[in-house]
Amino acid sequence: MDLHLDHVTLVYPDGDGTLTAVDDVDLTVPAGTTTALLGPSGAGKSSLLAVAAGLTNPTRGTVRFGEDVVFTPTTTVADATRARLDRIGMVFQSPQLLGSLTALEQLELHAHLRGRRPASVRERAMELLDAVGVADHAGKRPAQLSGGQRQRVAIARALVGRPEVLLVDEPTSALDHERGTRVVELITGLARETGAATLLVSHDASTLATVDATERMLDARLERADTVAGRA
Numbered sequence: 001m002d003l004h005l006d007h008v009t010l011v012y013p014d015g016d017g018t019l020t021a022v023d024d025v026d027l028t029v030p031a032g033t034t035t036a037l038l039g040p041s042g043a044g045k046s047s048l049l050a051v052a053a054g055l056t057n058p059t060r061g062t063v064r065f066g067e068d069v070v071f072t073p074t075t076t077v078a079d080a081t082r083a084r085l086d087r088i089g090m091v092f093q094s095p096q097l098l099g100s101l102t103a104l105e106q107l108e109l110h111a112h113l114r115g116r117r118p119a120s121v122r123e124r125a126m127e128l129l130d131a132v133g134v135a136d137h138a139g140k141r142p143a144q145l146s147g148g149q150r151q152r153v154a155i156a157r158a159l160v161g162r163p164e165v166l167l168v169d170e171p172t173s174a175l176d177h178e179r180g181t182r183v184v185e186l187i188t189g190l191a192r193e194t195g196a197a198t199l200l201v202s203h204d205a206s207t208l209a210t211v212d213a214t215e216r217m218l219d220a221r222l223e224r225a226d227t228v229a230g231r232a
């Protein structure tokens with residue numbers, strides 16, 4: 001399913017006034033592809049991701065999956081939570097794994113919370129741990145894994161519910177260039193295989209060789225690609 005942000009604006013209250021963190025952004029991420037979102041600190045990247053994830057409603061505009069309007073200015077918390085559980089996978093800057101669970105259990109719990117049938121979950125979870133290169137560590141807890149391995153488990157966990165949309169916030173910030181590049185490559189490959197429309201926020205353009213498209217955000221707006229190329 002394609003991800004569409006249609007005229008998305010997000011305004012925060014700010015003292016006596018307001019702050020426009022996202023200003024009339026139009027963006028489509030086709031199913032199975034990965035779009036990277038770059039831009040300086042404070043440009044609005046995390047705010048845009050939060051709207052795409054239904055963590056906050058847009059002030060104006062809508063988020064669609066295909067033709068299906070999923071988040072609007074009036075979406076209820078219950079509907080947003082349900083859509084997030086059923087249809088969206090998220091990877092955060094830090095892996096946010098549960099300390100007492102093994103890698104495999106992190107995925108199983110996540111799938112069960114999403115109401116997936118137990119019988120199919122273990123097989124899918126092992127497939128994904130294999131796909132991200134940590135199948136040999138399925139029985140280990142986070143403290144027994146390296147930073148890169150933990151991030152790989154978090155990526156597998158985000159995909160275990162078979163999400164239509166995958167949202168990734170700075171997955172490489174704790175990794176060196178080599179590992180960061182490999183994690184982005186892994187995400188773009190999995191997006192292609194699973195058909196998830198993937199939006200990936202990054203600070204580090206040098207790790208993005210494998211993404212399908214790059215957008216740059218500045219002062220709450222998207223710059224178009226030709227503008228970016230002109231400035232590169």
Ligand SMILES: Nc1ncnc2c1ncn2[C@@H]1O[C@H](COP(=O)(O)OP(=O)(O)OP(=O)(O)O)[C@@H](O)[C@H]1O
Nearest residue numbers: 012013019021039040041042043044045046047048
């Ligand atoms: N909850 C909030 N309330 C008020 N203002 C906020 C809130 N969250 C973010 N902002 C402001 O919105 C603007 C965009 O912030 P955002 O975190 O989306 O930027 P970013 O591009 O993700 O930055 P970074 O790369 O540093 O994470 C900033 O001016 C920020 O101060």
